[in-house]
Amino acid sequence: MSMRKVLGFALLMVLAAAPAWAQNINAAGATFPYPIYSKWFDEYHKLHPTVQINYQSIGSGGGIRQLLDKTVDFGASDGPMTDEQLQQASVKVLHFPTVLGADVPSYNIPGVTGELKFTPEALAGIFLGKVTKWNDPAISGANPGVKLPAEDIVVVHRSDGSGTTYIWTDYLSKVSDEWRTKVGKNTSVNWPVGLGGKGNEGVAGLVKQTPNSIGYVELIYAVQNNIPYGSVKNATGEFVKPSLAGVSAAAAGAATSMPDDFRVSITNAPGKAAYPISSFTWLLIPAQIQDAAKKVAIKDFLGWMLTAGQQFCEPLAYAKLPKEVVAKEQKAIAMIQ
Amino acid sequence: MATAHTTVDAAGLSWGPRALIRRLRSGDEVARLITLLFALVVVLLTVLLVDQLWINSAEARHRFGLAFFWTRQWDPVFNQFGALPFIYGTLVTSALGLLIAVPLGLGAAIFLAELAPRRLSDNLTFLIDLLAAVPSVIYGLLGIFILVPLMRTEIQPALKRTLGFTPLFQGPAYGIGLLTAGLVLAVMIVPFIISVSREVLLAVPGEQREAALALGATRWEATWKAVVPYARTGIIGSIFLALARALGETMAVTMVIGNNPRISASLFGPGYSIAAVLANEFSEATGNLYLSALIELGLVLFLLTFVINGLARLLIFLTTSRGSLVHT
Numbered sequence: 001m002s003m004r005k006v007l008g009f010a011l012l013m014v015l016a017a018a019p020a021w022a023q024n025i026n027a028a029g030a031t032f033p034y035p036i037y038s039k040w041f042d043e044y045h046k047l048h049p050t051v052q053i054n055y056q057s058i059g060s061g062g063g064i065r066q067l068l069d070k071t072v073d074f075g076a077s078d079g080p081m082t083d084e085q086l087q088q089a090s091v092k093v094l095h096f097p098t099v100l101g102a103d104v105p106s107y108n109i110p111g112v113t114g115e116l117k118f119t120p121e122a123l124a125g126i127f128l129g130k131v132t133k134w135n136d137p138a139i140s141g142a143n144p145g146v147k148l149p150a151e152d153i154v155v156v157h158r159s160d161g162s163g164t165t166y167i168w169t170d171y172l173s174k175v176s177d178e179w180r181t182k183v184g185k186n187t188s189v190n191w192p193v194g195l196g197g198k199g200n201e202g203v204a205g206l207v208k209q210t211p212n213s214i215g216y217v218e219l220i221y222a223v224q225n226n227i228p229y230g231s232v233k234n235a236t237g238e239f240v241k242p243s244l245a246g247v248s249a250a251a252a253g254a255a256t257s258m259p260d261d262f263r264v265s266i267t268n269a270p271g272k273a274a275y276p277i278s279s280f281t282w283l284l285i286p287a288q289i290q291d292a293a294k295k296v297a298i299k300d301f302l303g304w305m306l307t308a309g310q311q312f313c314e315p316l317a318y319a320k321l322p323k324e325v326v327a328k329e330q331k332a333i334a335m336i337q
Numbered sequence: 338m339a340t341a342h343t344t345v346d347a348a349g350l351s352w353g354p355r356a357l358i359r360r361l362r363s364g365d366e367v368a369r370l371i372t373l374l375f376a377l378v379v380v381l382l383t384v385l386l387v388d389q390l391w392i393n394s395a396e397a398r399h400r401f402g403l404a405f406f407w408t409r410q411w412d413p414v415f416n417q418f419g420a421l422p423f424i425y426g427t428l429v430t431s432a433l434g435l436l437i438a439v440p441l442g443l444g445a446a447i448f449l450a451e452l453a454p455r456r457l458s459d460n461l462t463f464l465i466d467l468l469a470a471v472p473s474v475i476y477g478l479l480g481i482f483i484l485v486p487l488m489r490t491e492i493q494p495a496l497k498r499t500l501g502f503t504p505l506f507q508g509p510a511y512g513i514g515l516l517t518a519g520l521v522l523a524v525m526i527v528p529f530i531i532s533v534s535r536e537v538l539l540a541v542p543g544e545q546r547e548a549a550l551a552l553g554a555t556r557w558e559a560t561w562k563a564v565v566p567y568a569r570t571g572i573i574g575s576i577f578l579a580l581a582r583a584l585g586e587t588m589a590v591t592m593v594i595g596n597n598p599r600i601s602a603s604l605f606g607p608g609y610s611i612a613a614v615l616a617n618e619f620s621e622a623t624g625n626l627y628l629s630a631l632i633e634l635g636l637v638l639f640l641l642t643f644v645i646n647g648l649a650r651l652l653i654f655l656t657t658s659r660g661s662l663v664h665t
Contacts, residue, residue: 059620065628085623154511159596159613161413161621184414187621195511195607196596198617209486210511 023297028056029063029076032163032218033281036099037076039312044301051297060163060187067093067284073294075284078163079170079187080263092287094336095262096302096329097280100251100319102219103168104229104242104277108207109134111149116230117142117239120175120268120276123232126153126214127172128179129193134212142233149212156206156215159196161187167279168216171267216277219247220317234276235268244319246275252322262329278319288337295336302333387639394633396626405633411598411614413622418630420637422598426515426608427641430590431583433519433604434526439576441523442530446572449531450538451560462535469528477592480521485512485593488520493605508603511595516604518594522586526579533578537571538564570653577649584642587612611638 034057041053058066060077067075068088080095105118122138125131131138135148158165169185183189195210197203200221207215208227219242222229231241240246253271258264268276285302289295306326313320321329360366397418401408408419445465449458489512496506541564549559565572587610595607596617611634622628 061621061623061628064623082623152509154509159591160617161619163621186414187623188413188618190410190412190414190417191597194597195513196609196617198591198596202592205481206513209481210489 023051023293025051025053025074025294025297026056026072027053027063027074027076027283028058028066028072029284030060030078030163030281031057032078032101033076033099033318036313036316036318039316040301040305040309043309043312044304047304048297048300051301053301059161060166061161064284067286073289074286074298076282077284078279078281079166080265080282081284089286094285094287094332096283096285096332097251097262097321097325098283098305099313099321100247100266100278100280101163101167102242102247102250102275102278102319103164103171103216104219104222105214105232106204106207106217106222106227106229107214108209108211109149109151110211112146114146115228115241116146117233118230119233120171124172124176124179127155127157127191127193128176128182129155142239151212154210154213155191155194156197156203156210156213157191157194158200158203158216159198162199163187163279163281164200164216164218165189167267167277170265170279171277174265174268219244223317232276234272234274235270236272236274238272240273240275242275242277244314244317246273247278247319248322250274250276250278251280251319251325255322255324255328258325258328260332262332285336287335299333299336302336303330306330387636390632390636390639394629394636396629397633398629400626401630401633405630406637409598409600413618413624413627416624416626418627418633420611420634422600423609423611423614423634424637424641425600426518426594426598427584427610427612427638429515429604429608430518430522430594430610431580433516434522434583435576435580437520437523438527438530438579442527442575442579443534443572445527445531446534446538447560447565450535451564452556458535462532465528465531469532473525473586473589474592476521476525477589480517480589480593481513484517484520488512488517504602505604508601508605510605511607513593513595513607514605515594515601515608518590518608518610519604521589521593522583525586525589526583529579529582530575533575534568534572537568537575540571541567569656573649573653573656577646580645580649581642584638584645585612586610587616591616611635611641 034055037055041055045052055076060079063072063075063077064081064085066072068085070090078101081093086093105123107116116139119138119142122131122142125136125138132153133150134153135150140146140148166185166187169179169183169189172183173180173185183192195206197206197215200217203215204217204221204225204227207213217227221227229242231239233239249271250266250269253269253274254264254266262280262282264280266278266280269278285298289298306321306329310320357366397405401418405418405420406424407421408417409421410417410419411422412418449461453461489510493510493512497510500506545563545567546559549563550556554562590610591613594610594613596609596613597607598609598614599607601608615631615634619631622631
């Protein structure tokens with residue numbers, strides 16, 4: 001290659017790279033996956049210095065609103081968008097599952113050191129305010145040999161709107177008709193009983209301090225802070241201790257019946273090893289992106305996240321996507337135009 | 338402004354163009370315009386604030402109407418929204434805070450201004466001003482880790498034993514709840530009351546004291562009957578400043594109030610305040626009606642502060658006119 005050609009080629013490269021040089025992509029949404037998202041955007045930026053993805057963890061609701069208002073390039077949410085919200089969007093919005101999360105029942109009963117087992121009926125009963133004593137047969141029936149006190153149960157829930165609450169109430173809605181019709185599922189609900197704590201730390205703090213209490217916290221938070229938690233009976237009748245493997249198993253169990261838009265709840269999923277109070281968290285990507293450079297960058301990021309990006313999940317205590325879901329998502333990337 | 342002009346006029350200044358130029362040159366007119374502008378900015382901000390709250394709460398206002406004020410439901414799933422539990426929680430915790438903080442703060446202010454040696458008074462005042470600057474989340478954390486366990490194991494059982502026959506002190510002792518929130522608020526607002534009241538008491542002219550002493554009053558009688566009534570307006574002002582902080586306090590309250598939109602007669606029960614529910618639910622509120630109901634809650638809080646400030650003005654007006662009758 002002559003010197004001239006080399007120079008010309010170099011110039012071409014610079015020109016080609018120039019428009020992408022200032023490729024700033026803005027995103028906003030869920031707080032729960034923020035640690036892994038910021039890790040991903042950071043690592044991706046190291047590989048592609050021309051692409052900078054700025055993520056604001058303002059909450060799922062805020063992420064959806066900003067996406068609908070078009071103040072961000074894409075959003076992120078712990079709960080899938082509702083049909084009503086999708087209709088409000090001026091362009092079609094695609095859901096891409098990224099990682100998985102789970103809720104665990106955490107309790108504090110003086111004198112009980114072993115791990116408690118919870119049936120769906122017991123959890124629904126406790127949070128509906130119908131099971132009010134720890135020695136109620138609904139609880140003691142699944143825990144033979146554990147001496148449960150005849151004390152009042154103090155229920156603790158999240159006071160701030162959160163994806164954690166969405167998962168918990170989604171699960172209770174599936175296992176209890178009464179919960180579904182009376183309370184329902186949302187990031188905040190009208191709790192029949194209990195005290196509200198702000199954030200995972202608020203709930204965990206209240207449970208730790210209040211004798212005979214029970215609350216729910218995010219699995220990662222419980223693991224990282226050594227908070228004791230119980231196991232839950234899944235759809236196939238097994239008691240499963242919450243773990244990253246159990247969460248991935250729930251996603252794999254749900255993968256076979258996964259709808260094409262990925263808006264699926266995997267609480268109470270089938271599978272012997274599936275932990276039943278699990279959920280995806282999603283990126284919300286517009287199906288049409290006007291800016292060509294942005295479109296290329298976002299599609300490339302999604303492809304990277306589903307493959308090389310997955311290695312960053314487990315060190316941060318997020319459950320990885322099962323390969324069935326990854327394969328399906330890789331096909332969906334082509335839908336972005 | 339008006340009084341300034343009349344005195345200038347009384348001094349014999351003319352209002353002709355030459356005079357105006359002279360005054361422009363001396364800077365008076367420039368200063369007047371600039372400060373007027375600043376004052377207008379504050380008014381404009383308030384108007385914009387109300388305007389935005391009004392516009393963005395339109396959906397909830399149309400849907401629920403005035404019933405929003407007395408509806409007890411707050412259900413984001415079934416889109417039922419009412420402000421009553423939050424208004425109740427806000428008023429009860431603020432009133433509890435004042436009930437505890439006013440006697441405490443006033444007593445401390447009287448000691449610092451009238452009875453303590455000057456050096457002790459100055460040093461203590463410095464510490465109290467520091468307290469006023471502590472961020473509210475610190476008060477909330479102290480509340481959770483120290484006050485809440487103490488309430489659950491000691492204070493609430495004791496109250497139940499002695500005053501349990503009244504509906505105010507019944508029910509299970511969780512440690513958190515309306516009473517705890519009121520206590521935390523009291524601790525947070527007491528520095529405001531002490532600090533401002535002390536300044537006001539110190540500003541009372543010495544003759545007031547001396548006259549009372551000359552008539553044979555004891556030191557305490559002079560303080561309580563001559564000095565404190567003279568400073569009454571300023572003291573009431575400090576109390577309402579404290580109340581404003583209590584009404585709008587968010588972080589510390591949400592950490593200890595129990596965050597449950599329920600109206601319980603017992604002060605041990607969990608409650609919820611307007612500022613707390615806004616902080617908790619705003620970021621994850623998805624539905625339009627839900628969001629608009631939250632914004633309407635903001636409007637309600639604004640209205641609440643407006644009404645209470647109005648009452649404060651009225652109270653000051655009434656007491657000053659009566660006070661001046663006594664003192665002239």
